[in-house]
Amino acid sequence: MAFEPNIVGFLCNWCSYAGADLAGVSRIQYPTNLRVIRVMCSGRVEPAVVLSILAEGADGVMITGCHIGDCHYIDGNLHAKRKYELTRRLVEKTGLKTGRLRLEWVSAAEGQRFADLVNDFTEQIRELGPSPLSGTTPDLGLLLKVRAAKAAAEGFRLRALVGKEEKTVTDGNVYGEEVTQEEWDKVMTESVETEYSRHRIHIALTEAPGSVKELSEKLGMGSQAVLEHIVALRQLGWVDVQEIRGTSPVYVTMEVPQ
Amino acid sequence: MRKVGAVMVVGGGIAGIQASLDLADSGFKVYLVEKEPSIGGVMTQLDKTFPTNDCAMCILAPKLVGAGRHPNIELVPYSELKKVEGEEGDFKVTLNRKAMRVDPEKCTGCGDCAQKCPVSAIDKYNEGLGERKGIFILYSQAVPLVFAIDKEKCLGCGICAEVCKAEAIRYDEEDTEVEVEVGSIILAPGFEEFDPRIVTEYGYGRYPNVVTSIEFERILSATGPYRGTVLRPSDGELPRKVAFLQCVGSRDDRVGNPYCSGVCCMYAIKEAVIAEEHNPGLEPTIFFMDIRAFGKEFDDYYARAEEERGVRFIRCRVSHTDQEPDSKDLYVTYVEDGEVKKERFDMVVLSVGMNPPADADKLADIMGFELNDYGFAKTGLFTPLETTRPGVYVCGAFASPKDIPDSVAQASGAAAKAGRAIASQRGTLITSAEYPAERDISGEEPRVGVFVCHCGINIGGVVDVPEVVEYARALPGVAYVERNLYTCSQDTQESIKEKILENSLNRVVVASCTPRTHEPMFRATLQEAGLNPYLFEMANIRDQCSWVHMHQPEAATEKAKDLVRMAVAKARLIQPLKKPRIDVTPAALVIGGGLSGMTAALELADQGIETHLVEKEDELGGNLRRIKFVLGGEDPQAKLGELVGRVKGHENIRVHIGTRVEDIQGYIGNFETTLLSKAGEEAVKHGVVILATGGVEYQPSEYLYGEDDGVMTQLELEEKLVEGFSPDTVVMIQCVGSRCEERPYCSRICCNDAVKNALKVKEANPCSEVFVLYKDMRTYGFNEDYYRKAAKEGVLFIRYDDEHKPEVTNDGGLRVRVLDPVLNEDIVIEPDALVLSAGVLPALDNQRLAGLLKVPLSKDGFFLEAHMKLRPLDFATDGVFLCGMAHGPKAIDESISQACGAAARAMTILSKETLETEGAIARVNEDLCSGCRMCEGVCEFNAVEMVEQDGEVHSHILEELCKGCGVCAATCPSGAITAGHFTDGEILAQVRAALTEVSR
Amino acid sequence: MTDFEPKIVGFLCNWCSYAGADLAGVSRFQYPPNLRVIRVMCSGRVHPAHIMEAFKNGADGVLVAGCHPPNDCHYISGNLKAQRRVALLKMLMAQLGLDPERLRLEWISAAEGDKFARVIREMVSNLKELGPSPLHDSEAVIAGDD
Helix, strand or coil: CCCCCCEEEEEECCCHHHHHHHHHHCCCCCCCCEEEEEECCHHHCCHHHHHHHHHCCCCEEEEEECCCCCCCCCCHHHHHHHHHHHHHHHHHHHCCCHHHEEEEECCCCCHHHHHHHHHHHHHHHHHHCCCCCCCCCCCHHHHHHHHHHHHHHHCHHHHHHHHHHHHHHHHCCCCCCCCCHHHHHHHHHHHHHHHHHHHHHHHHHHHCCECHHHHHHHHCCCHHHHHHHHHHHHHHCCEEEEEEECCEEEEEECCCCC | CCCCCEEEEECCCHHHHHHHHHHHCCCCEEEEECCCCCECHHHHHCCEECCCCEEHHHHHHHHHHHHHHCCCEEEECCEEEEEEEEECCEEEEEEEECCCCECCCCCCCCCHHHHHCCCEEECCCCCCCCEEECEECCCCCCECCCCEECCCCCCCCCHHHHHCCCCCECCCCCCEEEEEEECEEEECCCCEECCHHHCHHHCCCCCCCEEEHHHHHHHHCCCCCCCCCCCCCCCCCCCCEEEEEEEECCCEHHHCECCCCCCHHHHHHHHHHHHHHHCCCCEEEEEECCCCCCCCCHHHHHHHHHHCCCCEEEECCEEEEEECCCCCCEEEEEEECCEEEEEEECEEEEEECEECCCCHHHHHHHHCCCECCCCCECCCCCCCCECCCCCEEECHHHCCCCCHHHHHHHHHHHHHHHHHHCHHHCCCCCCCCCCCCCCCCCCCCCCEEEEEECCCCCCCCCCCHHHHHHHHHCCCCEEEEEEECCCCCHHHHHHHHHHHHHCCCCEEEEEECCHHHHHHHHHHHHHHCCCCCCCEEEEECHHHHHCCCCCCHHHHHHHHHHHHHHHHHHHCCCCCCCCCEEECCCEEEEECCEHHHHHHHHHHHHCCCEEEEECCCCCCEHHHHHCCCCCCCCCHHHHHHHHHHHHHHCCCEEEECCCEEEEEEEECCEEEEEEEECCEEEEEEECEEEECCCEEECCCCCCCCCCCCCEEEHHHHHHHHHCCCCCCEEEEEEEECCCCCCCCCCCCCHHHHHHHHHHHHHHHCCCCEEEEEECCCCCCHHHHHHHHHHHHCCCEEEECCHHHCCEEEECCCEEEEEEECCCCEEEEECCCEEEEEECEEECCCHHHHHHHHCCCECCCCCECCCECCCECCECCCCCEEECHHHCCCCCHHHHHHHHHHHHHHHHHHHCCCEEECCCCCEEECCCCCCCCCHHHHHCCCCCEEEEEECCEEEEEECCCCCCCCCHHHHHCCCCCEEECCCCHHHHHHHHHHHHCCCCC | CCCCCCCEEEEEECCCHHHHHHHHHHCCCCCCCCEEEEEECCHHHCCHHHHHHHHHCCCCEEEEEECCCCCCCCCCCHHHHHHHHHHHHHHHHHHHCCCHHHEEEEECCCCCHHHHHHHHHHHHHHHHHHCCCCCCCCCCCCCCCC
16 A cells, blocks of 8 residues: 655745635645644744654654744744754654654745645645554554654743744844854754753653663663763752662663652 | 941851851841852862861851851841942942842742753853852852852743742842942952963873862862862772872963962872762872971871872972873873883862952952052051051951961951951941840740741642641640741741731741751841740751651642641750850950950050050060061061050050969850969959960980070071071071971971071171071972072072981081982081071960960860860850960961951950850759769860869859850769750650651 | 541751751742741750650650761761661660650751752651650640749
8 A cells, every 4th residue: 555644734814724724615635634723823833842753653754834024923934943943853863764854934825835846745745654653563662762752842942942032143142242142052052952861861761761771772872971971960950879789870860849 | 537337257168157147146237248149158168177177068167157147247148349438447448239130038948940941051160160040149058048140051941930939030120330339448359369270281181081170079079069089080989090280380380370279289288188088099299399287286287198198299390281181190290319201190270369359450459459479468467457448457368378267267357457446336237136025924824826938839830839738737735827838928927026026926836947047037037026045846847847858748748747846845854044144354364465365455455455464574576576577578677666665655564574374264245364463363354254365496416506606596597697697608497396206386487587687697698698497398388489589599498307307416617417318319418507497386375374264285285175166266265265376386377367356356345245045055953963063074164163062062054155066964973954945855755756646 | 536636856967857847838849837936056965854855745746857977077076976866766766665766866957948848848757657645645744833
C-alpha cells in the first residue's frame, strides 16, 4: 500500500484558514493528507504542541499564518516565526528530519497558493517517508528524544527566551542596547542544548535510575557533561542520589517542581 | 590638624570584617568596601577549617550578619577604589560603585528573579563547578542579601523586572562615584589563588580530574556542586586514590613565587582527612617537601592525620602528571629515595599557593604605598601593620600569606592602629538609635498583633495566606491580624508601628522568613513603637515551610497555621526583658612586660586608657632582651630601648616591675586585682585583662647540653656571636624539646632562628661549615628567602627523623653522627659549636593565672583562646584577652600584631562608659535553688557564682557574663533557673501548640 | 496505615541546625511537611521534660539538632550536654515502652541544608514504619489557656 502521510496543519483564522476556504470555494483540488486545526493566530502554535504531535507519530506539521505585516494581531506571525525556529532547533536535536516541519504565509486571497503548498508539503513528506514515530512500532529511542525536546520546550527558560526574542532583537533590550540576531542565537543555541540535554537525562532517569557513566553511554553524551547537568538538576531538585553502588552514585528522579 | 572619626576598610573577607567589627564596636564609623556584591571572601567557600574541623560557614555566619547590620558599619559592596587624597587622619577617598542594577533597599533576597532568569553564567563561588544565573547572589547566605545583575552576561530580556514583586530591578542604574572622608585606611584585600595553568606539567586545565585545592574545598562542601561527596569531575565516580601535590605556586622560583604560602600543608591535610570522612575508604596521599605545621596544635593534627586517619605522606617533589586518555586516570611521577616512581591516582588536587591580589599594583598606585618584591604590601618586622604610607594599615594575607586566625588577629591589630591615629575623634561620627520610652505592659492581658507576609509569591504562591490570616484571627490573645506583600518593607514597618498604637498591641508575631536575619529589624520597629524589643516572635513560614513544601500547598498551609499558632502561644507568655548595663572602669591590666605586653600597653595608653603593666622580673623586655639581631637587618635592641623608653615615659602607663598578680576578682568592666611586689600589696581596678605572659626557652637535657661547653642553645649562640665568637664548624640540631613525645607541638620560631644564626656565622666567617639537622624546615612566608640564601651560601641542611636522631658524643672532642638520608649513610661531624634549637615552653605562671582568671590552658600549657579560628585573642570569659607567646610560640611581628589586636579587642569594651549585654539570659529563683552547683559546672562562661546568704549557699547568675544559651536551666534539677525568652513555660506552650488544636 | 502522617517536633539550635533548616529552604530542598520546629538558642537548652511533653501531647517523633561536636557549638559544649541527655532519655523511653527510635539527635551544620532535608525525610519514613506513638490515644492535653 502506498504511503499516505498524516499531516497536521495549523491555520490562522484570519488569513490562512480563509485562504483554505477560498481554495474550497474555488474548487481547487489538493491531497487529502492534511488535517486542519484552526487557531486564532499562528503565534498561538507553541513548540511543545508541535513536538507532542510529532511524538504522537504525525509525519509532518505545517503552520500557516498571515503574511508579515498583515497579522490581525499586529505581530503574532512574527512570534510564530520565532517559535517555529525554536521548534526546528529542537527537532534538529532529536535527529528527526526538520523537513517534517513547515511554516508558510497564506493570505485570505491565496486559495491557489494554499493548495499548492499542501501539494508541495505532502510530496516532501512522501519523499521523507513515514515518521519513525508512526505506526505500531515507533522508534522508542527517538521517542524519548522527542519527549525531551517537548519537555524542554515546555520549560520556563525556552518559553521565556522565545517570548522575548522578537521584542529584544527588534527594539533593543531593557538597557536600550541593540541585540543582534547573532548574539541572541548564541544564547538560544546554548540554552536549547542545555535544556534538551537536561531533559534527556531526566527522562532517562525516570525510565530507570542510573549513574553518570551509564547515562553517558545510554545518551551518547560525554560523562563530564552529564555530571555537570546532574549538578544543575540536583540544584533544581529534579534528581537526587538514590544510592552509591560500588564507586558510582546512582541518581533517581524526584518530584519535579512546577 | 583635622581628624576624621571614620575608617575605611578595603576588602570584606574575614580580616576586613574583623577589623570593621572591632572599630565599629569601639566608637568609629566604618566604611567596609568590597569588590564583590557580598562580603565574606574566601572563607565562605571553605568546607571545614583546620585544626578543629569546624564548619566554616557556621562560625563565619554570625560575623557576617553582625557586620551586615552593625549600625556603625556601612557596607560599600561592588566597589573599587579610584582616588585617595589627603593624609593620615584626614583622607578623602573616591570609590567607583558598580551598578548592581537592583535596589538594595527594596530587594528582599527572595531569589524569584534568579529562578526565572534564562541566562546562565559561571558560578564563581563554586569555582566554576556549578552554574549561576545572570542575576545572582554570590552564595546562599550572602550579606548583604541583595541580588545583582551580571551585566556581562545579561541579555536585557526584562524578565527579572517582570517577576520581581518588590519592584527592585533598576536597569537604568549606572556606576556611581562615591566620596567618603576617613581618618585611617585598612587594607585587607586578601589574596589571589595561584593559577596552576602556568605549571603545565601537572596538567591543570587539560585533565578534568586535576583540580585546585579551592575547587576541592567546594567539592567537599555540603553546599558545593556534589553536595559534599567527592566525585571525579570527568565521570562522577567516587575516587579511591587522591593525590595532593604541595607547593604548587609556592617555593617555586620558576613561577616567581619563591616564598612559602604558609597554609597549604595544613589545608591539604585537612582536605585529605575530610575527604576520607565524606567518602569512607578514600585513600589520600600528600606529596610534600616539608610539612609546615607550625601553628597552634597543627603538628598534633598532622600526627593524627597520619596515624589515625591513614593519610599517606611522601616527601618528594612531583615531576609531572599524565592522564590515561580513556579512563582519565592520572599518573603521578616523582622521585623518592633516588628512585623514579610512577603511581596511578583517580584524582589529583593541586595545593595552590597565595598570590597577591590581582589589583595590588593598582591599589598601591592609588594609595601611594610600596609593595615588596613579591607584590604584597611592604611592612617591617617591628611594624607589621603599617604600610609605607602613614595612616594606611594592612592586615591579612595581603601583608604576607597567612591562615585565618593569624589574619583575624592581625585584623584586630590593624584596627588598633587605625583607631589610635584618630582616637580623639572616637564617637563623633556614629549614630545611636533613639527610641521613645518603653510602655509598661505589666498587668495587661496579651494583645497579640499578627503580621503574615506573602513575600511576593515566595510564601503566597504556596501557602494560602488569607486562610492563615483568618485562622490567626481566631487564636486566643490575638487582637489584630493583617497580611503584607512584604512585611519587611520600610512602609510596612511604619504600618506595624501604627497598628501597635491603634490596637494597643503588646506582643507582635511576624509570620514570614527567618529570625536569624530579620528579628533584629522587627525588634527595632517594636522599640520605635514604644514596646520592649523582646515582645516579639517570628513564625518561619518561608524558609522552613513554603520553600520546602512547594508542591504541597494544602499541607504547607496547615503547617503555616500550626507555626503561627505556636508563635502566638509563645508570644502570649513572653515578657519584656531588660538588657543589663554595666559600668566599665576605663583601665587595663596587662600581665607580662615583654614585647607583647609593652606593645599592648602602649596601644591602650595611646588611646587614653590608664594601663597597669605588670612584669615579674625587675626589668622590662622579656625574651626580646636576648635577641641581638634579626632576619632583615633591623636592630632589635634599639627597638627594645625605644619601646621601654616610651612605656616608662608614658603618662597613662604604670609599670609594676618585680610584681606578681596575687589575685583577680570581678568580671568584665569591673576587675579588682591584687598586685604583690617588694613594696607590698596594691589593689588596682580595671575593666579588662590582657595576658602577655610570654614563653621561655627550653633547657635541654639532651645532646650533652650543660655537660659540654661547646653545646649551647640558639639564644646562647646569638649572645656569643655578637661578642665575636666565630666558629669554623657548627652543627645545629632542630626540634630540641619540640615535636617530641613530651611536647608534640612545633615551636614555630626555631627554623627561622637557625637560618638567621647560620647566616650570621657564615657572614663572620665565610669559610665556616654550618650543618643544620632538621625534621622539616619551617621557614614559612617570606623567610623562605633566607632559607634559600643560607643553602646558597653553603649551609648544609640534613634531614633526620625520630628513628635516626643525631648522636652526640665527646671523647676528647664533640662528635655528631647523623644519617644522611640522601646518601643513606652516616656522616660524622666534629663541630666547634653544637647549637640546639631549643623549643619554646609556656610561661611557668600560666597555670596559676589560668586558675585565678578561670580561663583554660591548651594541653601544651599555653592559654587556650575562645575559638581557635575566629576568636584567637579572646577568652570565652568576657573582658580577658591574650597575645604573644602566651597564646603559643610566635615571631616578633606576629607578637606585635597580636598585641595590638588584643588592645583593639580590649578597646571594644574600654571605649564605652557602660556596656549593654544580652537581655535573654538565665535567672535563678533563690527560693528553689538547693545549692547543688550543677549549673556552675555546666557554664562555660563562668557566669555562675555561688553566694552565701543567711547561711545558705545558692547560685547566682552574673548577668554580664551570661550568654543566654540556657544550658544551666536545662540542667538545674530543682527547676530554679529560668532561661529568659526561652522559658520552660514558653517552650512547653510551643510544644503543646505544635501538637494540639487550640480550643476555640 | 498508609494514611498515617507522623507528627514530629524538632528542637533546633539557633546557630547551626536552625540555620541549616533555613538553608534547606533557600536551596529549595523539598521534604515532607510533618515537622514543627521550636527554635532554642542551644541544643543544650532542651530538657528531657520538653521532649516528654511532646510525646505526651501526641508527637510521634522528636528531633533534637545541634552543632557538630566538638567545636562548632556557639556555646562551646552545649551540644555535648544535649548528647548526654538524649542518650539517657532514650534509655528511659525504652523502659516506658516508647521506642527510642522515635527520638533522634542529629548534628546539622549551617551548611548542611541537604542533610537537614534528608534527616526529615528519613524520620518521616521511619516513623511511618513504626506507626503512631503508643501515647497517641492517651488523654489529650489541651494547650492554650494555661
